[in-house]
Amino acid sequence: MTEKIEMTRPLTQRLTRWKTSTIWRDSLHVGNRCLAAIFGGYLLSAVATILLAQILPLSQVDRVLTAMMLSFTVYTCTVLWVFSVKSMWRFWLDILALSGLLYLAYLATKALDINPIQGGGL
Amino acid sequence: MKDSFFRSMTWLHTWVGLLTCWVLFLVFFAGTAAYYRAEINLWMQPENHISQYDTNADNQQLILKGLTSLAQQAPNAESWWVYLPTQRMPLLTYAWSEPATEGQRFGDYHQGFINPSTGDTLPKARESRGGDFLYRLHFDLYYMSALTARWIVGFCTMFMLVAIISGIVIHKRIFKDFFSFRPAKGPRSWLDAHAASSVLALPFHLMITYTGLVTLMFMYMPWGLSTQYGDETQAFYSQLRPIFNSSTPSGEAATMLSPQQLLASLSAVIPMNDETASPIEMLQVEHLNDANASVTVRMSPEHSLNQQAPWYRFSAVTGKLTEESTATSAANKTQSTMIALHSGRFAGQGLRLLYLLAGITGCVMIATGAIMWAEKLAQKQQKSGQFKPGLALVQMLNLATFAGLPIALASYFYANRLLPVTFADREYWEIQCFFISWALVALLACFKRDRQIWQRLFLFTALLYGLLPLLNAITSQYQLISNLQRQAYVLAGFDLMMLALAALFYMAAKRLRSPKKVRATQATKATTELGIES
Structure with missing residues (x-):
């Protein structure tokens, strides 16, 4: 039984099964997902923006602009993903690991100075 | 697995939508009105009506x-x-x-x-914020700092985007449902109305939500900018x-x-x-x-x-x-x-009208979604006989927001013409009239929120908008007919728009009254069914 089905099951039914502890468990689960969606999603999209602003093959202004415009797509996808996976705590690990990796990639490309067009104007 | 995905998306759509819907309605409502910012500015300074x-x-x-x-x-x-x-x-x-x-x-x-x-x-014309107030209300709200307001609006917009995408996911029969409307069937009709208003203007809803985030992205997502430019963001903006x-x-x-x-x-x-x-x-x-x-x-x-x-x-x-x-x-x-x-600054009058219609569709989408939630829950609680305070709160907020805001806007227009020109802090008090009348509807919603009060408030709104051209005729040198004659289409258009709004609210009020019979028979049927079961 996944917590997903738990979430949509009528409250009364759940009460009889778990007694009073279910409400606490449910709000913990939902709250946990909300936190991951809101803050984890923001973290991931912020790091994705930082990386894209470094590596897109455009001038500096355009890289920054394009990365910013795309960031909300990343955010939306992350929120949907957090609410759709079965696991209860895994998504935290995934989000943090992915954000860390993207940030490392940013640091690496910055240190190696890999970007196709340096500086550049309009 | 597939089933559970749909279920979690439904859950997400419902809760994200419900929790942000009242702020979003305000944002949609003010934003839609702000497409006519210049026209409202002109209308609200009748001293300037002379020219064409x-x-x-x-x-x-x-x-x-x-x-x-x-x-x-x-x-x-x-x-x-x-x-x-x-x-x-x-x-x-x-x-x-x-x-x-x-x-x-x-x-x-x-x-x-x-x-x-x-x-x-x-x-010198009378002091009035005119359409600029509605434009600011759209993203700066009121009674709080612009910064706080923009974060609140941005947060709700982000989750509107989530609600739209998850809404598309759960809407399996998107084209089939588009052509089906089952009126007078309780929550089913609300669902149909919600689906129709969402799907009809779906490209608009997606576009307006995403571009809304983009308009303020330098505030919401500045990290790419700050890592690339550090303290020299001015260099970025001056190149941009x-x-x-x-x-x-x-x-x-x-x-x-x-x-x-x-x-x-x-x-x-x-x-x-x-x-x-x-x-x-x-x-x-x-x-x-x-x-x-x-x-x-x-x-x-x-x-x-x-x-x-x-x-x-x-x-x-x-x-x-x-x-x-x-x-x-x-x-x-x-x-x-x-x-x-x-x-929509590039839009001519025809396209602007489409923007207005799409904006109204957005308001309808938000309102029907929230009302549907309340109706479904009310039905469920009626069956089980347990009433919870959450339902009353949602019903109250629904009535206060969806019926209150149109009344508040009308009051704003009335205050513009009825407050004396020399009134101290006129600008400020016009806006206060907007919020006072909104608060009055909210107060009313604390005590009554049945179908009848919805209907009466809509009738009242229709009356308010319907009488606005008359008020304009009394308080300006020109009225609808003379404006049409001298080809002052902006002013004549404003009056016609008010009449159209009045008609819209009148029809809504009428609709709210007519299905009573159907509902009554449904209710008796339901009780007899229950009676048989028990």
Whole structure:
């Protein structure tokens, strides 16, 4: 039984099964997902923006602009993903690991100075 | 697995939608009204109703008139602006800002209007924020700092995007449902209405939500900018929008060219009365009486989807062209196109009407979604006999928001005409009337929130909007018929729009009354079924 089905099951039914502890468990689960969606999603999209602003093959202004415009797509996808996976705590690990990796990639490309067009104007 | 995915998306759609719907309704409502910002501005200053758009006006003469008025009235200002008349705002507007005093970020702003057909300066109109209030309400809300408000609005917008995407996911039969509407069937009809209003304008909803985030993205997602530019973000902005990249004052005093000389040097470069060229939109003079004094001329972006109309910058001391717009990059164009799509500034009257209709559809989508949630829960609780306070709260917020805001807007218009012109802090009190009447509806919603009160409030709203043209006839020199006769279509259009709104609310009120019989039979059927079961 996944917590997903738990979430949509009528409250009364759940009460009889778990007694009073279910409400606490449910709000913990939902709250946990909300936190991951809101803050984890923001973290991931912020790091994705930082990386894209470094590596897109455009001038500096355009890289920054394009990365910013795309960031909300990343955010939306992350929120949907957090609410759709079965696991209860895994998504935290995934989000943090992915954000860390993207940030490392940013640091690496910055240190190696890999970007196709340096500086550049309009 | 697939089933559980749909289920979690349904759950997400429901809760994200429900929790943000009231703020989103306010944002949609004010934003939709703000598509008519200029028209509302004009309507709310009946002193300015005199003029109408003159297609044969001589732009050179108008600019000269504006500059001379400024030179006479505000020779020591910080900046001057001259806005040429347009279809939407048929008056010549001139404005100036005083140098900022201590503790001010910007100096005080003043403006005056000139009738383009006679050249007379109009007497000072009544103080009113007009459509600008609705425009600000759309993202700055009210009674709080703009920064807090923008974060709240941004948060809700982000989750609107989530609600839309998850809504598409759970809507399995998107095309089939689009053609089905089952009226008078309780929650089922609300679902159909919700689906129809969502799907009908889906591209608009997606576009407006995403571009809304893009308009404020420098605030919401600045991390790419700060890692790339560090403390030198100014360099980024000046490359992005060089038109706002004004020179700094040198501190050396200098004599500026006279308005006539200025105009002569401008018209040597810019085609002034050329029918085919895009007309001048506005002219800005900065750092007056300084050696670096400059004149920026922006052409109208009228027919350009990305709003990047050409502009020119001249020295106001020598009259030489110093800077000029250049071609911009694809990313830059994409961003300004997104902002233009959101604000609809390029839209002519036909397209603007479509924007309005799509905006109303958005309001309907939000309202029907929230009402459906309440109806479903009410039905469930009626069956089980348990009533919980959450339902009452949602019903209360629904009534207060969805029925309250249209009444608040009408009250704002009434206050504009009924508050005496000399009333102290008139601007402020017009806005207070908006919020007071909204609060009254909210208070009413605390005590009554059944179908009957919805219907009565809608009838009242219809009455309010229906009488607005009459109020205009009494409090302005012109009324609907005379406006149509003298081809002042902006003003006549406002009155017609109010009548259309009145009709809309009247129909809604009528609909709310008619299915009673059906509901009654359904209720008896339900009780008999229950009776059989028990």
